[in-house]
Amino acid sequence: MRGALAPLAVAAALFAILPMGLSMAGSGYLFRLADVTLIFCILSLSMQLITGVAGLLTLGHAAFYGIGAYAAAILSTRLGFDAGLTIPAAGLVSALFGVLIALPTMRLVSIYFAVATLGLGEMIYVTLLNWVSFTRGPLGIGDIPPLRPFGFDLSSPLGSYFLLAALAALCLLVVHRIAHSYYGNALRALREDDQCADAMGLPVVRLKIEVFAIATFLAGIAGALWAHTTGYVNPADFRFAESILILAMVVVGGLGSIPGAIVGAALLILLPEALRAIGEVRILAVGLIMFLCILFLPKGLFGEVAALDLVRRQFGAAWRGGSAARPLGWR
Amino acid sequence: MPLLEIDHVTRRFGGLVAVDDVSGAIAEGELVGLIGPNGAGKTTLFNVICGFTPPSSGEVRFAGELITGLKPWRICRRGIGRTFQNLRIFPNMTVFDNVSVGAVGRLGIGPVETLLRTRAARDRARDVSARTWQALERTELAPYAHLLAADLPYGRRKYLEIARALATSPRLLVLDEPAAGLNDTETAELARFIRTLHAEGLTILLVEHDMSLVMGICQRVMVLASGRKIADAPPAVVQQDPIVLEAYLGTEEPA
Ligand SMILES: Nc1ncnc2c1ncn2[C@@H]1O[C@H](COP(=O)(O)OP(=O)(O)OP(=O)(O)O)[C@@H](O)[C@H]1O
Ligand SMILES: [Mg+2]
Numbered sequence: 001m002r003g004a005l006a007p008l009a010v011a012a013a014l015f016a017i018l019p020m021g022l023s024m025a026g027s028g029y030l031f032r033l034a035d036v037t038l039i040f041c042i043l044s045l046s047m048q049l050i051t052g053v054a055g056l057l058t059l060g061h062a063a064f065y066g067i068g069a070y071a072a073a074i075l076s077t078r079l080g081f082d083a084g085l086t087i088p089a090a091g092l093v094s095a096l097f098g099v100l101i102a103l104p105t106m107r108l109v110s111i112y113f114a115v116a117t118l119g120l121g122e123m124i125y126v127t128l129l130n131w132v133s134f135t136r137g138p139l140g141i142g143d144i145p146p147l148r149p150f151g152f153d154l155s156s157p158l159g160s161y162f163l164l165a166a167l168a169a170l171c172l173l174v175v176h177r178i179a180h181s182y183y184g185n186a187l188r189a190l191r192e193d194d195q196c197a198d199a200m201g202l203p204v205v206r207l208k209i210e211v212f213a214i215a216t217f218l219a220g221i222a223g224a225l226w227a228h229t230t231g232y233v234n235p236a237d238f239r240f241a242e243s244i245l246i247l248a249m250v251v252v253g254g255l256g257s258i259p260g261a262i263v264g265a266a267l268l269i270l271l272p273e274a275l276r277a278i279g280e281v282r283i284l285a286v287g288l289i290m291f292l293c294i295l296f297l298p299k300g301l302f303g304e305v306a307a308l309d310l311v312r313r314q315f316g317a318a319w320r321g322g323s324a325a326r327p328l329g330w331r
Numbered sequence: 332m333p334l335l336e337i338d339h340v341t342r343r344f345g346g347l348v349a350v351d352d353v354s355g356a357i358a359e360g361e362l363v364g365l366i367g368p369n370g371a372g373k374t375t376l377f378n379v380i381c382g383f384t385p386p387s388s389g390e391v392r393f394a395g396e397l398i399t400g401l402k403p404w405r406i407c408r409r410g411i412g413r414t415f416q417n418l419r420i421f422p423n424m425t426v427f428d429n430v431s432v433g434a435v436g437r438l439g440i441g442p443v444e445t446l447l448r449t450r451a452a453r454d455r456a457r458d459v460s461a462r463t464w465q466a467l468e469r470t471e472l473a474p475y476a477h478l479l480a481a482d483l484p485y486g487r488r489k490y491l492e493i494a495r496a497l498a499t500s501p502r503l504l505v506l507d508e509p510a511a512g513l514n515d516t517e518t519a520e521l522a523r524f525i526r527t528l529h530a531e532g533l534t535i536l537l538v539e540h541d542m543s544l545v546m547g548i549c550q551r552v553m554v555l556a557s558g559r560k561i562a563d564a565p566p567a568v569v570q571q572d573p574i575v576l577e578a579y580l581g582t583e584e585p586a
Contacts, residue, residue, distance in 0.1 A: 182435045182459045183445040189432040192421035201407035201436025210442050305423045
């Protein structure tokens with residue numbers, strides 16, 4: 001019963017109640033807010049797969065979001081691709097980078113992996129910033145055409161909203177199918193104890209690379225949607241602070257929980273927006289919310305594991321097995 | 332041809348020789364004990380067999396094929412199931428999900444078929460579920476299936492580890508000190524259970540510190556002391572072996 005009701009409720013909210021409310025309010029600002037929330041839902045759902053389900057702490061998720069955004073921006077402004085092509089292409093380019101980064105780093109013990117994603121994320125940011133001939137550097141890329149996939153004009157606020165809602169629903173379906181399956185159980189086993197999972201016959205490194213590829217694909221799609229709905233991309237939108245924002249959504253919502261990722265994204269987009277006056281210190285507000293949550297709500301709203309527990313185990317893994325068995329940091 | 336062949340295996344940690352030129356074999360259908368005082372190298376030998384630590388020299392063959400150098404998951408898929416000395420269950424997953432990991436490990440699974448819910452994926456999911464329930468029933472854990480593993484009583488967690496290993500459909504089950512932390516009644520229950528598994532045709536290598544469990548149920552016992560194999564004989568013979576008694580008395584009384 002519950003299994004059939006939940007998707008119906010999501011669909012009704014997403015495709016009927018929300019757009020109706022937004023149209024009646026008739027405010028472009030509210031539509032924009034809904035779009036940004038949907039984009040961040042995709043981002044937090046994809047990070048939930050990496051961090052909440054497979055237990056890999058990633059600190060560079062915004063970089064893949066950025067790669068997707070720039071891929072869409074460059075393909076549409078320079079090559080004239082329309083959104084029907086740029087959106088999947090952005091996913092593929094981002095996943096390609098995801099796999100290239102995962103191949104060497106997934107053999108690292110988890111905490112080193114977290115540090116590596118942080119470093120690589122910043123490297124991608126610095127590249128976007130300094131490769132002026134290709135990315136126009138700090139000027140960013142403007143005049144990105146709005147959403148007109150395959151000639152359908154969805155550039156109106158309502159049209160864009162519907163496309164974003166449909167794609168977010170699709171991402172939700174993907175993440176749900178992966179997480180709630182025996183494949184998802186295998187990923188959770190990696191989170192719980194990856195050495196032990198290895199002994200149970202699971203190809204640990206391959207599974208981690210696969211899940212990273214799927215999640216970075218979704219992040220790339222979110223990037224393309226951002227590029228087309230904003231019309232302008234700038235490296236500053238894909239910095240470390242954005243990675244932390246996405247991580248905070250997952251932690252506040254609860255590691256491993258799909259509703260958690262959605263509620264976390266909505267909370268952390270809408271709450272700071274309500275406190276707009278604080279402006280520049282938004283990152284502080286995000287940090288504070290995450291901190292309070294870890295203190296008073298260890299498992300977030302609906303989580304399977306406590307965030308602190310996950311981090312502690314990641315540190316533990318770095319020393320487990322002894323120094324003689326293998327050089328520190330490598331499995 | 333023996334099922335498992337350990338051929339002159341040595342494992343050094345720096346200057347320490349944890350396993351020193353050990354050879355031995357286990358035939359299909361045997362129930363063999365591996366005992367030795369603390370620090371004798373039992374767990375290290377165990378880890379060499381399962382691919383967790385590479386041997387410094389020597390090799391291990393399973394069903395006639397060389398398995399040294401293979402990753403643990405490949406060795407598991409060849410048919411060696413294991414448990415850990417210090418329990419390593421997946422605490423934030425249910426009992427059912429814990430055990431299903433073993434079945435998934437054996438059968439393999441891919442993300443694309445999971446996403447598309449192909450016929451192959453659905454058939455496999457049915458297979459995983461059947462194997463999981465079977466393992467749960469063999470270990471009498473079925474009533475706990477939907478409990479979080481962390482909420483399981485300590486004694487039951489041992490069975491959970493065994494169930495998870497059974498779900499990988501092993502030809503050889505290797506248990507590392509399954510009786511550690513259990514009281515006498517629980518140990519006796521475990522002994523009965525291991526005997527039942529053996530009677531059902533499973534080949535078992537039982538690594539134990541506790542002599543009484545091993546002597547009671549094993550057909551043959553290998554004794555390690557300071558990394559060397561000092562005896563390999565039926566329990567009655569080993570119990571009378573002056574070298575074995577010396578090794579045990581020389582270090583400490585067996586528990
Ligand atoms: N990773 C390692 N690095 C260095 N030394 C190790 C390592 N693993 C084991 N040793 C050493 O090897 C020796 C054998 O250890 P092992 O754990 O195999 O003994 P055991 O027979 O299983 O003992 P117990 O009954 O306590 O479980 C010990 O002296 C131990 O300190
Ligand atoms: Mg041991």
